Amino acid sequence: MNELLRRLLLLPPQASTIARDIDYLHYFVIITTMAGAAGVAALSLYYIVRYREGAGHGMNPPPDPRPYHAPGGVSLWLELSLIGGLLALFVTWWIIGFCQFIRIVEPPSDSMTIYVMGKQWMWSFAYPHGGGSVGVLYVPTGRPVKLLMTSRDVIHSFYAPDFRLKTDVVPGRTTQLWFEVKEPGRHPIYCAEMCGAGHSVMRAEVIALADADYERTIEGLAPLAIAGPVQGQAIPFEAEPQAPLSLAAMGQRVAAEAGCLRCHTVDGTPHIGPTWAGLYDAVIPLADGTQVRADDAYLTRSMMDPAAELHRGFLAVMPSYQGLLTAPQLGAIVEYIHALRDVHRDEGAAPLPVPVPGLVPLVTPLEGAAPGEPRAVTPGSAGGPP
Amino acid sequence: MTSYLTETTGIKSWLLTKDHKRIALLFMVATAAALMLGGVFAMVIRFELIGPGPDLMAQLTYNRMFTHHGVVMVFLFMVPVIPTVFGNFFLPMMIGAPDVAFPRLNLASFYVYCAGAVIVLASLWFGGVDTGWTFYTPYSTTSPTSVAVAAFGVFVVGVSSILTGLNFIVTVHTLRARNLRWMMMPLFVWAIYATAIIQVIATPVLGMSLLLVALDHAWGLGIFDPSMGGDPVLFQHLFWFYSHPAVYIMIVPAMGVVSEVVCTFSHNRPSSYRAIAFSSLGIAFIGFVTWGHHMFVAGMSVVDVGIFGILSMIVAIFSAIKVFTWTITLKHGRIRFTTPMLYFFGFMFLFVFGGMTGVAVATSSLDVHWTDTYFVVAHFHFIMVGGTLTMYLAAIHYWFPKMFGRMYPERWGLIGAAGVILGFIFTFTPQFLLGNAGMPRRYATYPAEYQWLNVASTAGATILAMGLLVNLGYLIWALFKGPRAERNPWGSRSYEWLAPTPPPVHNFEAPLEITRGPYDYHLPEHE
Numbered sequence: 001m002n003e004l005l006r007r008l009l010l011l012p013p014q015a016s017t018i019a020r021d022i023d024y025l026h027y028f029v030i031i032t033t034m035a036g037a038a039g040v041a042a043l044s045l046y047y048i049v050r051y052r053e054g055a056g057h058g059m060n061p062p063p064d065p066r067p068y069h070a071p072g073g074v075s076l077w078l079e080l081s082l083i084g085g086l087l088a089l090f091v092t093w094w095i096i097g098f099c100q101f102i103r104i105v106e107p108p109s110d111s112m113t114i115y116v117m118g119k120q121w122m123w124s125f126a127y128p129h130g131g132g133s134v135g136v137l138y139v140p141t142g143r144p145v146k147l148l149m150t151s152r153d154v155i156h157s158f159y160a161p162d163f164r165l166k167t168d169v170v171p172g173r174t175t176q177l178w179f180e181v182k183e184p185g186r187h188p189i190y191c192a193e194m195c196g197a198g199h200s201v202m203r204a205e206v207i208a209l210a211d212a213d214y215e216r217t218i219e220g221l222a223p224l225a226i227a228g229p230v231q232g233q234a235i236p237f238e239a240e241p242q243a244p245l246s247l248a249a250m251g252q253r254v255a256a257e258a259g260c261l262r263c264h265t266v267d268g269t270p271h272i273g274p275t276w277a278g279l280y281d282a283v284i285p286l287a288d289g290t291q292v293r294a295d296d297a298y299l300t301r302s303m304m305d306p307a308a309e310l311h312r313g314f315l316a317v318m319p320s321y322q323g324l325l326t327a328p329q330l331g332a333i334v335e336y337i338h339a340l341r342d343v344h345r346d347e348g349a350a351p352l353p354v355p356v357p358g359l360v361p362l363v364t365p366l367e368g369a370a371p372g373e374p375r376a377v378t379p380g381s382a383g384g385p386p
Numbered sequence: 387m388t389s390y391l392t393e394t395t396g397i398k399s400w401l402l403t404k405d406h407k408r409i410a411l412l413f414m415v416a417t418a419a420a421l422m423l424g425g426v427f428a429m430v431i432r433f434e435l436i437g438p439g440p441d442l443m444a445q446l447t448y449n450r451m452f453t454h455h456g457v458v459m460v461f462l463f464m465v466p467v468i469p470t471v472f473g474n475f476f477l478p479m480m481i482g483a484p485d486v487a488f489p490r491l492n493l494a495s496f497y498v499y500c501a502g503a504v505i506v507l508a509s510l511w512f513g514g515v516d517t518g519w520t521f522y523t524p525y526s527t528t529s530p531t532s533v534a535v536a537a538f539g540v541f542v543v544g545v546s547s548i549l550t551g552l553n554f555i556v557t558v559h560t561l562r563a564r565n566l567r568w569m570m571m572p573l574f575v576w577a578i579y580a581t582a583i584i585q586v587i588a589t590p591v592l593g594m595s596l597l598l599v600a601l602d603h604a605w606g607l608g609i610f611d612p613s614m615g616g617d618p619v620l621f622q623h624l625f626w627f628y629s630h631p632a633v634y635i636m637i638v639p640a641m642g643v644v645s646e647v648v649c650t651f652s653h654n655r656p657s658s659y660r661a662i663a664f665s666s667l668g669i670a671f672i673g674f675v676t677w678g679h680h681m682f683v684a685g686m687s688v689v690d691v692g693i694f695g696i697l698s699m700i701v702a703i704f705s706a707i708k709v710f711t712w713t714i715t716l717k718h719g720r721i722r723f724t725t726p727m728l729y730f731f732g733f734m735f736l737f738v739f740g741g742m743t744g745v746a747v748a749t750s751s752l753d754v755h756w757t758d759t760y761f762v763v764a765h766f767h768f769i770m771v772g773g774t775l776t777m778y779l780a781a782i783h784y785w786f787p788k789m790f791g792r793m794y795p796e797r798w799g800l801i802g803a804a805g806v807i808l809g810f811i812f813t814f815t816p817q818f819l820l821g822n823a824g825m826p827r828r829y830a831t832y833p834a835e836y837q838w839l840n841v842a843s844t845a846g847a848t849i850l851a852m853g854l855l856v857n858l859g860y861l862i863w864a865l866f867k868g869p870r871a872e873r874n875p876w877g878s879r880s881y882e883w884l885a886p887t888p889p890p891v892h893n894f895e896a897p898l899e900i901t902r903g904p905y906d907y908h909l910p911e912h913e
Contacts, residue, residue: 009819009822010819010820010822010823010839011822011823012823012824022751022752022754022755025749025751025752026752026755026822029745029746029749029752030743030746032742033739033742033743033745033746034739036738036739036742037735037738037739037742038735040709040713040734040735040738041731041734041735041738043713044713044716044731044734045731047713047716047717047719047721048716048721048723048727048731051652051716051717051718051719051720051721052720052721052722052723053653053720053721053722062908065908066655066908067655067903067906067908068655068656068659068903068904068905068906068907079658079661079710082710083703083706083707083710086703086706087699087700087703090699090702090703090745091696091699093699093745093746093749094692094695094696094699094748094749094750096749096751097695097749097750097751097752097753098691098692098695098750098751099751100750100751101682101688101691101692101750101751101754102688103751104751104754105688153524153528154524154525154528154618155522155523155524155525155618157683157758159758159759159824159826161755161823161824162824164754164755165754165755166683166754166755166757166758167683167685168683168684168685170612170618170619170684170685171524171612171613171618172612172613172617172618173612173619173685175685188824188833190824190826190829191826192757192758192759192826192827193522193758194449194517194518194520194522194525194828195525196449196516196525196529197444197445197446197449197516198445199445199449199828199829199830200445200826200828200829200830200831200832201445201831203833322612322613323613
């Protein structure tokens with residue numbers, strides 16, 4: 001029955017775990033809609049024929065003798081039950097739809113995160129392992145995947161019809177979307193928000209792979225050109241093969257190059273900005289008196305608009321990194337902060353002096369960092385793109 | 387007594403007239419031109435979409451086409467058409483007034499409309515606009531096309547809309563005939579009155595936000611540009627705060643026409659006058675707090691999604707009340723099946739299906755899949771265009787005898803109406819399915835699997851266009867050659883039919899004495 005209705009309504013395959021439930025509501029709503037429109041049309045047609053002028057003697061009753069504003073062409077009871085019934089139907093749709101909507105927007109806590117960046121007119125993706133891809137999103141099956149998305153230029157909308165999911169990708173904001181793909185396969189991605197001449201070719205593809213295949217594929221992905229903006233329609237990174245770098249290690253490099261580490265320490269020492277040691281997922285007080293959990297979204301937001309949710313006790317001196325960091329770079333930095341979550345905060349240590357240009361901040365070496373990874377990074381001295 | 391058509395002659399007597407009826411005819415010509423121009427853009431879109439690739443034009447050109455289709459149809463045709471043409475002509479007559487309250491302002495509104503229309507069309511010369519009629523930022527503020535010109539043109543048209551709305555509100559309050567109480571006004575007057583309230587309250591917000599877009603685009607103010615600290619989503623809130631009520635600016639006057647047509651041709655009183663009158667006001671007010679349902683996937687909070695969802699469903703209940711009332715009005719009537727009644731029948735199907743798919747897209751989890759796809763395109767064409775266009779045509783046929791003193795050919799009328807309604811259904815039913823299948827809107831090129839539905843839609847659009855051309859042809863013929871009409875050919879009880887046909891300059895031979903209600907079909911036609 002599900003399959004029959006799905007094909008009749010031309011709905012795409014139900015590739016995500018939520019798709020089937022949404023389709024059930026779809027069948028309910030659309031069948032009721034068709035029945036309602038057909039019912040009203042049929043009743044009107046019946047009346048138009050039955051009460052046509054000159055339909056034969058006795059068919060046309062004499063005009064209603066009451067004045068036009070007298071109450072009651074129909075009994076109040078019938079009117080109220082029709083309206084009440086319709087309202088009950090609509091509220092039923094609303095309740096089911098809203099419960100499903102909450103499921104759509106709340107990712108499970110064990111979701112794997114992939115960073116998505118939309119730009120005119122391409123999609124690029126950065127994975128926690130460090131690799132990146134353009135135009136193809138690799139996801140595992142049977143595991144929830146969370147996409148943290150932002151745009152480099154105008155508003156786009158990430159739309160995967162087979163998953164029944166769509167979320168706008170907005171510059172200056174990070175939006176998220178999650179799904180769990182049921183089986184290996186390929187599914188289209190479209191941009192659904194008008195974004196310019198190439199809007200209709202801003203398409204990509206999801207390739208869902210079984211776990212083992214997935215790990216192997218992801219390991220083989222080269223990182224995107226992480227130190228510079230993503231350029232052109234370049235399909236995977238064309239450079240000589242290299243040792244895969246973990247995303248966290250890459251984040252360390254980016255943080256040094258972008259100057260983050262001039263103000264943020266990674267060993268808990270107090271400094272100009274909040275230390276990154278143990279920051280990830282901690283509940284931190286804000287300057288306006290509220291609190292926030294330093295999750296992926298908060299960290300990303302803080303890089304885009306640092307003054308919006310300022311950590312209490314710190315000055316609003318950080319510049320916005322909007323447009324300066326690519327989505328993969330953002331993702332790498334967040335992953336680096338994530339990796340520092342268990343570093344002990346040394347609250348008692350003496351604050352570092354305000355740096356003068358050229359001062360070398362301390363960098364804690366990362367566990368699992370590839371050999372040859374810099375132990376300390378001098379701002380400005382680290383090389384260009386890997 | 388000479389009619390308003392022949393009282394004075396010469397081009398100048400038309401272009402500088404302060405008679406509400408002549409101004410209505412000026413608007414009729416201008417809006418009909420807008421309809422034809424928008425229709426040409428629509429056909430260009432449909433023919434481009436016959437094949438999946440870029441067949442006839444480059445993608446940027448296609449984007450300009452759908453933008454101009456939307457801008458022309460929404461701002462130059464659908465929003466103004468019924469109020470400025472039939473509202474202008476019949477609202478004063480229906481309340482026994484000799485004219486609107488501010489005749490000069492009325493003429494000014496026409497020329498402001500024309501100026502706005504010229505500016506909007508002038509943007510075509512400066513590179514056109516490719517943002518869609520919604521002008522979403524930050525694309526619209528960075529687009530290489532002439533967004534500022536078009537946005538300013540729409541701003542000017544909005545001024546015309548406000549002037550007309552203000553005029554109607556004052557007219558209804560101050561110029562009703564002696565003894566004409568509020569609850570004795572024809573339902574079309576209630577509908578135009580409710581619309582005028584929305585026009586006056588909501589249009590300034592559109593003007594303001596489009597002006598900000600124009601300034602942003604021209605001088606880079608950065609109000610909606612995140613790289614300069616602006617907020618692009620703020621624009622969506624401002625835009626839909628007008629543009630959702632604008633949907634009701636388009637459909638509520640059409641509902642007023644339905645009420646007149648269904649009562650006149652059923653020779654029956656409305657089954658509940660109060661329900662129809664007050665639901666117009668209900669739509670006008672609740673319609674202001676539903677705009678957020680356009681932005682469920684734009685990163686809005688979950689609580690907002692829930693609230694806007696339920697409010698959108700409540701506003702649909704008012705429309706449902708009207709549909710029930712109209713249907714029951716047919717019962718126990720003496721129904722004369724004319725061209726307006728065929729349009730009424732088409733309206734009922736299009737409006738109920740379009741309306742319920744509206745509730746469907748307000749259902750938040752379903753909206754996630756459907757928003758920005760062809761499902762939404764089909765939905766709003768069904769309800770806005772299906773509702774407004776069918777009732778625009780019904781109004782032309784219904785009031786044609788009174789306006790021009792001649793009858794239209796009934797047989798041709800029915801053929802034209804059948805063409806329009808069937809063509810409409812054939813155009814947009816495939817688009818509902820395209821949306822289900824996941825085809826995003828505003829796509830110049832598309833995956834090949836969507837082709838057969840696009841071909842079907844283009845075939846339907848061709849039937850629709852032919853139906854409209856048939857209408858145009860025999861109406862022009864009837865204007866000059868149609869048989870002469872009597873004073874009240876349909877046996878209506880509404881007050882505008884008490885005037886001579888066609889009406890003299892000040893509408894009635896003597897001040898109207900109201901002795902019965904506008905739907906008292908149990909009383910004789912003449913005292």
